[in-house]
Amino acid sequence: MQNHILIIDDEASIADNLIYALSMEGFTSDWSSLGVDGIEMLKHSPSKYDLVILDVGLPDTSGFEVCKQIRAFSEVPIIFLTARGEEIDRVIGLEIGGDDYVVKPFSPRELVARVKLRLRKNKPLEPIEASIFSLDEDRHTIHFKGVLLTLTTYEFGILALLIRHQERVFTREQLMERVWREHQDSIDRVIDTHIKTIRAKLKSIDKQSSPIVTHRGSGL
Numbered sequence: 001m002q003n004h005i006l007i008i009d010d011e012a013s014i015a016d017n018l019i020y021a022l023s024m025e026g027f028t029s030d031w032s033s034l035g036v037d038g039i040e041m042l043k044h045s046p047s048k049y050d051l052v053i054l055d056v057g058l059p060d061t062s063g064f065e066v067c068k069q070i071r072a073f074s075e076v077p078i079i080f081l082t083a084r085g086e087e088i089d090r091v092i093g094l095e096i097g098g099d100d101y102v103v104k105p106f107s108p109r110e111l112v113a114r115v116k117l118r119l120r121k122n123k124p125l126e127p128i129e130a131s132i133f134s135l136d137e138d139r140h141t142i143h144f145k146g147v148l149l150t151l152t153t154y155e156f157g158i159l160a161l162l163i164r165h166q167e168r169v170f171t172r173e174q175l176m177e178r179v180w181r182e183h184q185d186s187i188d189r190v191i192d193t194h195i196k197t198i199r200a201k202l203k204s205i206d207k208q209s210s211p212i213v214t215h216r217g218s219g220l
Helices: 012-024 035-044 063-071 087-095 108-121 153-164 172-179 187-205
Strands: 004-008 028-032 051-055 078-082 100-103 133-136 141-144
Touching: 004 012, 004 035, 012 028, 012 108, 028 035, 035 051, 035 063, 051 063, 051 108, 063 078, 063 087, 078 087, 078 108, 087 100, 100 108, 133 153, 141 153, 141 187, 153 172, 153 187, 172 187
Parallel strands: 004 028, 004 051, 051 078, 078 100
Antiparallel strands: 133 141
């Protein structure tokens, strides 16, 4: 599935460069030069956009204010663009709901790399088929199709979370927040390694069963 990016920036030259750089990596883009128009585009098609690139210094309103309004109805990832590199601006941007921060002048290739990383981190896990599992919270055990699974602490935490919330999808970061006691530097590597190991243990019991499925285009 092709990812669609919304660019909100009043500088046409920057928007053109971004649209071109993103297209070279298979992304499609829409552009708005005003914050209010960008908000309306997102409201009108909330499921269309996978990420927003948002300039802080817009002519009609602050990018920070645009972010606040977007966060009132959407959790779409937001990467700020700004000519200001002060720490306080970066902190404010992240505290109000931004996901990343790029200071002008910047390399379009670097920004595209950040877009790809952010989209990868926001890929959700599909709901798990919980009916084939037996979860015993007190004994800290999980049976899969009647067979007791030998799980590490974190493997148990991940699988138990998915079983308890079989109708919900989780990003890697959400799994990290709920299961891990300490922060990990590489969320992708840590989560993916544990999911891979869990899948292997399930397949050792039933090779045809795939209860944890990757949701391509929007999830791990």
